[in-house]
Amino acid sequence: MDEEESKVDIISGKKIQEKYLREEMMPTIFCDGCGIGNTLDYTLWALEREEIDMEKTVFLSGIGCSSRVPGYVKVDSLHTTHGRALAFATGVKLSNPELNIVVFTGDGDCIGIGGNHFIHAVRRNVDMTVIAVNNFIYGMTGGQVAPTTPEEDYATTAPYGNVEPPFDMSKMAIAAGATYVARWPVNRPNQPINSIREGIKNKGFSFIEMLSPCTTAYGRRNQFREIEDLWNWYEEHTMLAEDYEMVEKYGDEEEKEKLKDKIKIGELHSEEKMCLSERYQKLMEERV
Numbered sequence: 001m002d003e004e005e006s007k008v009d010i011i012s013g014k015k016i017q018e019k020y021l022r023e024e025m026m027p028t029i030f031c032d033g034c035g036i037g038n039t040l041d042y043t044l045w046a047l048e049r050e051e052i053d054m055e056k057t058v059f060l061s062g063i064g065c066s067s068r069v070p071g072y073v074k075v076d077s078l079h080t081t082h083g084r085a086l087a088f089a090t091g092v093k094l095s096n097p098e099l100n101i102v103v104f105t106g107d108g109d110c111i112g113i114g115g116n117h118f119i120h121a122v123r124r125n126v127d128m129t130v131i132a133v134n135n136f137i138y139g140m141t142g143g144q145v146a147p148t149t150p151e152e153d154y155a156t157t158a159p160y161g162n163v164e165p166p167f168d169m170s171k172m173a174i175a176a177g178a179t180y181v182a183r184w185p186v187n188r189p190n191q192p193i194n195s196i197r198e199g200i201k202n203k204g205f206s207f208i209e210m211l212s213p214c215t216t217a218y219g220r221r222n223q224f225r226e227i228e229d230l231w232n233w234y235e236e237h238t239m240l241a242e243d244y245e246m247v248e249k250y251g252d253e254e255e256k257e258k259l260k261d262k263i264k265i266g267e268l269h270s271e272e273k274m275c276l277s278e279r280y281q282k283l284m285e286e287r288v
């Protein structure tokens with residue numbers, strides 16, 4: 001165990017709670033079995049391990065279950081309008097490039113209602129860390145079909161099954177130009193913590209997609225009557241990127257066919273590229 005790990009391990013979960021969370025806001029609104037609390041927990045551990053100055057950090061969110069997260073944290077925050085968190089975050093970052101920007105969003109808020117803001121924030125390579133909770137449904141606003149809802153799954157707006165093909169959020173982020181992209185299910189704590197740390201350190205648009213169970217709006221409509229069954233689904237239907245790509249390259253037809261039921265997880269993309277605030281700074285130095 002290295003010195004850094006030893007330093008972290010002596011910090012208890014209780015200390016993390018006391019240091020970062022607003023006691024007066026407890027308990028949270030999250031349902032039993034929801035993974036958003038886990039995602040918040042992993043984020044706080046990542047901030048702690050990176051020794052991030054919370055006085056120089058801003059949390060932002062749009063509308064939805066995951067967008068309630070900033071209100072629970074002792075940090076300056078903006079709870080913005082539906083789908084517009086990234087537009088607000090862009091303004092905050094450009095007004096003060098020294099700030100650490102962390103955005104909490106959901107699949108509907110991010111690439112449904114906020115789809116255009118998402119692709120353009122990525123394209124501009126705004127220096128921020130976006131933590132997107134993907135639970136396959138509009139959870140808070142009524143259980144409607146979301147852009148990530150799997151085909152044939154049920155929702156309030158798809159009582160006979162969803163006929164629309166879903167978006168792959170992480171693929172969209174990579175295609176639009178994100179410089180760091182990772183995807184993890186919430187039942188793996190260590191890897192998401194490390195990816196959020198990498199996202200925070202990355203100079204540019206970092207996107208961490210968290211696959212999170214929605215036991216109420218999604219699970220009950222899709223025959224996951226027990227919380228454990230839905231959590232087990234994520235374990236059974238995810239595959240590490242290196243294993244996934246190995247099957248793609250060397251697997252037989254039967255193995256490749258099984259990939260249709262698997263979601264690729266892991267660190268999916270990383271590159272270095274000048275971020276938007278650096279471009280503006282360079283422009284000012286050259287022209288002003």
